[in-house]
Amino acid sequence: MERAPDATAAPGDHSIVTFQQHLLQQQREYYPGAKGSFSWLLSGLTLATKMIQARVRRAGLLDVLGAAGDVNVQGEVQQKLDVFANQALLHCLGVPEIVAVLVSEENENPVTLRRSEGAGGYVIVFDPLDGSSNIDVNVGVGTIFSILRRPAAGGAVAAADAALQPGASQVAAGYVMYGSSTILVYTAGKGVFGFTLDPAVGDYVLSHPDIRMPEAGNIYSVNEALAASFPDRYRRYLDRLRSGATGRRYASRYVGSMVSDVHRTLFKGGVFLYPPTDRDPGGKLRLLYEANPIAYIVEQAGGRATDGERRILDIQPEHIHQRTPLVLGGRAEMEEFDKAPGAVPEPSRR
Ligand code: AHM
Ligand code: MG
Numbered sequence: 001m002e003r004a005p006d007a008t009a010a011p012g013d014h015s016i017v018t019f020q021q022h023l024l025q026q027q028r029e030y031y032p033g034a035k036g037s038f039s040w041l042l043s044g045l046t047l048a049t050k051m052i053q054a055r056v057r058r059a060g061l062l063d064v065l066g067a068a069g070d071v072n073v074q075g076e077v078q079q080k081l082d083v084f085a086n087q088a089l090l091h092c093l094g095v096p097e098i099v100a101v102l103v104s105e106e107n108e109n110p111v112t113l114r115r116s117e118g119a120g121g122y123v124i125v126f127d128p129l130d131g132s133s134n135i136d137v138n139v140g141v142g143t144i145f146s147i148l149r150r151p152a153a154g155g156a157v158a159a160a161d162a163a164l165q166p167g168a169s170q171v172a173a174g175y176v177m178y179g180s181s182t183i184l185v186y187t188a189g190k191g192v193f194g195f196t197l198d199p200a201v202g203d204y205v206l207s208h209p210d211i212r213m214p215e216a217g218n219i220y221s222v223n224e225a226l227a228a229s230f231p232d233r234y235r236r237y238l239d240r241l242r243s244g245a246t247g248r249r250y251a252s253r254y255v256g257s258m259v260s261d262v263h264r265t266l267f268k269g270g271v272f273l274y275p276p277t278d279r280d281p282g283g284k285l286r287l288l289y290e291a292n293p294i295a296y297i298v299e300q301a302g303g304r305a306t307d308g309e310r311r312i313l314d315i316q317p318e319h320i321h322q323r324t325p326l327v328l329g330g331r332a333e334m335e336e337f338d339k340a341p342g343a344v345p346e347p348s349r350r
Helices: 019-030 037-057 059-071 081-093 132-137 224-229 232-243 258-268 287-300 331-339
Strands: 099-104 122-130 141-149 172-178 182-187 192-198 203-208 219-221 271-274 304-306 326-329
Touching: 019 037, 019 192, 019 203, 037 059, 037 081, 037 122, 037 141, 037 172, 037 182, 081 099, 081 122, 081 132, 099 287, 122 132, 122 287, 132 141, 141 258, 141 287, 172 258, 172 287, 182 203, 182 258, 182 287, 219 258, 224 232, 232 331, 258 271, 258 287, 258 326, 271 331, 287 304, 287 326, 304 331, 326 331
Parallel strands: 099 122, 219 271
Antiparallel strands: 122 141, 141 172, 172 182, 182 192, 192 203, 271 326, 304 326
């Protein structure tokens, strides 16, 4: 895969493309009538993720400061990072002229912005810091987002319902992974693109144009400690992957941070699963701000994502915090899953 040159090593090198430039290029090509509000909204989103990554990068230091900060009246350093991430996104996206409703994993109810009639064409749904329980041990975490249009019925649609659209209606989706580098992976339905944050210039630079998932891989990714309570079909599928019956040899990798596990699956191929369990019979992951945006990216990269039975992007959500089982992977792994014998119980959704 072609990599962008080092932005700092080649002053004046015009082959460097920032995320903002990429958006403008795509708009010129596909949406010539666009008025710029979409790219404005994305610049708010990327600003928030830069603020979050700056905090994540100093997480261990902030813990030290946090102890001293007990005497600090501001109390800022005591904030948990997921609360900080949520506030950064709410702040940077709280533009009533562009955004009507914000839905966050961290907020029980949707946040409605006061806007004048006709303003605020978008609904943004996000998980501010997915996998945040891993932050204490320096494991990659991420922000996941999904962008929808506000339903045409305008003010008549209650805020709580504005986000209840199937994933197939997403205008754009992406995630930012705060890993060994900070990378933004993004789709607006015209392929998947990766932009690495260049700390020297403070901008996301196109590093992975047109990401395609390998058709077959050799990694499966699942929390195997829960396997005893997976439905039979999932257990048999995993048995087949382990036994070599598929004709391929598989290794197991599980970070427990969805963005990290999905990112690896996107680049190296294979399959990622979060099946129904006795603890979470409807699955653990959230449909609106975890499964949908990731499924959109995976499909755009040539893979598939299902809840074990249905295409994730076809599911009509009923609640903003609804959960779903999730199976996503490359063509070969998903075909094997389709063939695995045994019925999946109808998922009971929250
Ligand atoms: P979170 O949104 O509370 O961080 O939970 C979601 C995370 C995912 O990142 C990850 O795939 C999953 O939970 C791991 O769950 P488990 O520890 O049950 O394997
Ligand atoms: Mg999450």
